[in-house]
Amino acid sequence: MNKIVLITGATSGIGKATAVRLAKESFNLILCGRRENRLAELKSELSNFTEIHTLTFDVRNQAEITKAIESLPENFKQIDILINNAGNAHGLDFIQDGNTEDWDAMLDINVKGLLYMSKAILPEMVSRGNGHIINIGSTAGKEVYPKGNVYCASKHAVDAINQGMRMDLNGTGVKVGAINPGLVETEFSEVRFKGDTEKAKKVYQGFQALKPEDIADIIHFVLTRPYHVNIADLMVMCTAQASSTIVDKK
Numbered sequence: 236m237n238k239i240v241l242i243t244g245a246t247s248g249i250g251k252a253t254a255v256r257l258a259k260e261s262f263n264l265i266l267c268g269r270r271e272n273r274l275a276e277l278k279s280e281l282s283n284f285t286e287i288h289t290l291t292f293d294v295r296n297q298a299e300i301t302k303a304i305e306s307l308p309e310n311f312k313q314i315d316i317l318i319n320n321a322g323n324a325h326g327l328d329f330i331q332d333g334n335t336e337d338w339d340a341m342l343d344i345n346v347k348g349l350l351y352m353s354k355a356i357l358p359e360m361v362s363r364g365n366g367h368i369i370n371i372g373s374t375a376g377k378e379v380y381p382k383g384n385v386y387c388a389s390k391h392a393v394d395a396i397n398q399g400m401r402m403d404l405n406g407t408g409v410k411v412g413a414i415n416p417g418l419v420e421t422e423f424s425e426v427r428f429k430g431d432t433e434k435a436k437k438v439y440q441g442f443q444a445l446k447p448e449d450i451a452d453i454i455h456f457v458l459t460r461p462y463h464v465n466i467a468d469l470m471v472m473c474t475a476q477a478s479s480t481i482v483d484k485k
């Protein structure tokens with residue numbers, strides 16, 4: 236039987252590329268995001284390959300998450316794999332100039348959203364004695380860079396939660412691991428710079444950034460290891476990147 240994977244943030248970037256890749260590898264998919272039209276387009280694009288169900292909700296809203304998970308049809312109820320991917324940076328400012336709405340968004344989405352999703356899905360995995368959670372962290376969860384303050388804090392929290400989950404779930408049969416990418420060219424910087432496309436493009440100019448498909452490929456690798464192998468914590472950067480602040484731009 237095909238495994239069922241729930242992907243948050245499937246409407247764009249890493250989540251969308253992962254949906255495309257896993258659909259072609261015959262995983263059944265529950266695709267989530269706020270932009271319903273994008274989910275509908277993706278469903279029609281991928282339904283030739285596998286079974287797709289879509290759920291529209293904001294990961295900040297625990298009640299919406301509960302309702303969405305409860306609404307799953309019988310053939311999608313047993314989720315084998317949760318990919319906690321939804322998230323973004325909002326703003327890039329010195330801490331003294333930071334916008335508190337941006338801070339709230341990053342902590343609410345990247346940290347609390349990931350926790351709410353896990354809370355909604357984990358108990359069933361634990362009672363079944365089987366499951367796999369992949370948390371999408373970041374190099375920003377391993378080091379801090381100037382003006383990255385709260386985004387880096389949110390991803391350091393993901394790093395801590397990933398480790399904590401793995402400890403608490405030890406012995407339950409549920410695997411937990413994080414993938415921590417460096418610079419990946421997605422809509423990430425457009426969101427960070429609030430729709431300023433020119434500024435966003437500049438982030439990825441002068442070097443070959445990672446593509447979302449590169450991360451999807453790694454996620455597929457992680458998911459297809461034998462049961463006794465758990466990729467606990469993986470960091471991946473493009474060759475031009477050495478750290479958050481050292482990027483070889485020509």
Ligand code: NDP
Nearest residue numbers: 244246247248249268269270293294322373419421422423
């Ligand atoms: P994108 O902006 O391309 O995608 C972000 C996804 O998250 C979208 O599908 C969006 O869906 C979803 N999302 C955002 N906010 C919410 C919300 N409140 N509720 C539900 N879904 C939400 O960025 P990426 O693909 O790059 O980012 C994916 C993950 O990868 C994030 O966690 C990011 O921090 C991480 N990451 C990205 C890197 C990069 O350089 N791009 C590097 C390291 C980590 P919708 O708007 O439809 O709700």
Ligand code: 8X3
Nearest residue numbers: 373374375417418479
């Ligand atoms: C995204 C990578 O360096 O823009 O998490 O923070 S970075």
